[in-house]
Amino acid sequence: MPAAEGPRELPPALLTDPEMIRACRTRDFATIFTLVRRRAGIYPSRIAALCGMTPSRVGEIAAGRRKLAHIDVIERVADGLRIPGAMLGLAHRPWEIPAQATLTEPQPAPPPPATPVADLDSILNLVDAAQVTRSTLAAIQSSIQDYWRRDDQHGPAALRPAVVGQLRHTQQLIDNTRESPLRHGLLTLAAELARLAGWAYFDARQFSTARTYFTQALTMAQSVGDRQFIANVLSCMSLQATYEGDANDAAALACAAQDAARGTDSPDLVMAMLHMREAFAHATLHAGNDCHRSIDKARAHFERADHASAPQWVRYFDETKLIVDTGIALAQLGEHRQAEPLIAEGLRREHRDQQRGRAFHAFWLASTQLRNGALDQACSTASLALDLATNVDSPRIVGHVREFHTHLAAHAQEAPVIAFEAKMREAFS
Incomplete structure (x- = not known):
């Protein structure tokens, strides 16, 4: 050497x-x-x-x-x-402990320079003078679906500029389109793009910016009277409130979302997802009875749901998601014995392309295994999560790494922990 x-x-x-x-x-x-x-x-x-x-x-x-x-x-x-x-x-x-694994609250994204934005808007105004057609809506919808697919595979960090740019472009189209079904469709797509932008900033732990985009999505959904999508945005805001430690707000937002979706066409799958969000909030509050009641309601709605008629954006909430989210809610509640097999089963079922979700769920599984006294197994599962996390740009995953590593402090001299820490340093180097 x-x-x-x-x-x-x-x-x-x-x-x-x-x-x-x-x-x-x-x-x-x-x-x-x-x-x-x-x-x-x-x-x-x-x-x-x-x-x-x-x-x-x-x-x-x-x-x-x-x-x-x-x-x-x-x-x-x-x-x-x-x-x-x-x-x-x-x-x-x-x-x-590598610097990347030490979480600090990210600084809000700086506003883009004034001149380039003005130039871009001028260019878009020229382009948007063209007539909007149904093909225009189909193309934007296809882009949104692709964004969500890439979000599953690699996390949303690299998507933020594209999503925000697509949102601005869609808003320009709205401004240049008279009242018609096409304008209504553009507003619906803009609401989905604003929600996706909010989600991307939420995953980056830039909560204030995320809230701005979620609010924008909520306003657009209200303008077209889409109560189910209003519920969708409120559910995102509920999850963010849970992450920010505002569990009471999270529960209130989840209940407001249920009120918005109740009585709409084919609401059962939406309601199943919303009751699970409420369960997360009750688990954080350590309200065991309320948490179990919400889980039971989520399961009952899921069993009645007609998946084919449910909105496209909620169809991700399948049986696998129901199982793994139930396990996570129980883990948050402290019922680790009951949680572990559910999270393990969900992880086993998940598609290999869903790398971000699999990384999150692997860390949840590792945490429950550690709480259940299976140190070797927990470190092995956390190593799998690290393998997945290296392909995903997600500060939320880094937060789970840090949290899990903190729980290992009492076992710092054990061989599995030493091996995991070595792998963690390598993964973040």
């Missing part, structure tokens, strides 16, 4: 080797240095350079003729050889 090269991760197989774990626990640096040389190919001269010691001192320690006692030297060894602090009885070292 060239002298200029910095520290590198030790192989996970070495960090989780029982002999290495015992040596670290007892601070047997003679064995540690020997294993590092044999298993990682880091020789005494390189150990000395990485750990700020002389080669002769490293040789004496490796031969057992000298001990390490000073905490600052032990910390240098941990940092130089990338041995997790918990293995040596130290606090987590600064390099162990």
Whole structure:
């Protein structure tokens, strides 16, 4: 290894080797240095350079003729050889948790420069002078469906500019279209685009911007009298309130959504989804009876639902989604034994293309397994979630990584945790 090269991760197989774990626990640096040389190919001269010691001192320690006692030297060894602090009885070292896994509230997106926006609007005004046809609506609807598909696969972060641009374009078309069924259709599509923009900013944890777009979607849905879509937007706002810790607001929004959808054509699938959102809010409030009552109502509506006549936007709420959301609600409520098999079954059923959803659900499953005392299984499931998360740009998933890692603190010296932390650092490097 060239002298200029910095520290590198030790192989996970070495960090989780029982002999290495015992040596670290007892601070047997003679064995540690020997294993590092044999298993990682880091020789005494390189150990000395990485750990700020002389080669002769490293040789004496490796031969057992000298001990390490000073905490600052032990910390240098941990940092130089990338041995997790918990293995040596130290606090987590600064390099162990990558910066990307430390959540800070994202700054709101800066407004675009005034001149480019004006230029774009001028261009769109020229284009939008053309007559809107049914093909125009079909093309926009096709784009929306594609956005949602890509959201499932990769998260919405990269979609935000396209969605916001498509929304602005649709608004220009509305402004240039007289009252007609076509204008009504454009307003309906604009409402869906505004909801999608809100969802994208919600997933990015930019909650204020998300709320602005959700409100815009709500206004458009009201203008066309689409009560079911009004309920849809309110359900999104309910979920966001749950994430923001406003569980009472979340429950109120879910109930308002149910009121909006009640009595409309074919409402059962919509109502099933809405009652599940209410269950999430009650679970966060630790209102067990209310949570179970909402779950029962969701299941009853689902069993009566005519999926073929339900709105397109709610058809994602299938049997698999009902199962996994029930498990998540029970997990939030603290009923981990009942939650685990439901989330596991939902994860097993989910389509491989739904990478963001699978990543979320894998972390929920890992959390329930950890709560149920299955540390090895929990870390294995969390590793699967990391594999999925590397293909998805979602700050919400990063939040789940951080939360799960926090719960591992009491087991920091266990081999499965050491291996998971090594994989987490690799995934976010």
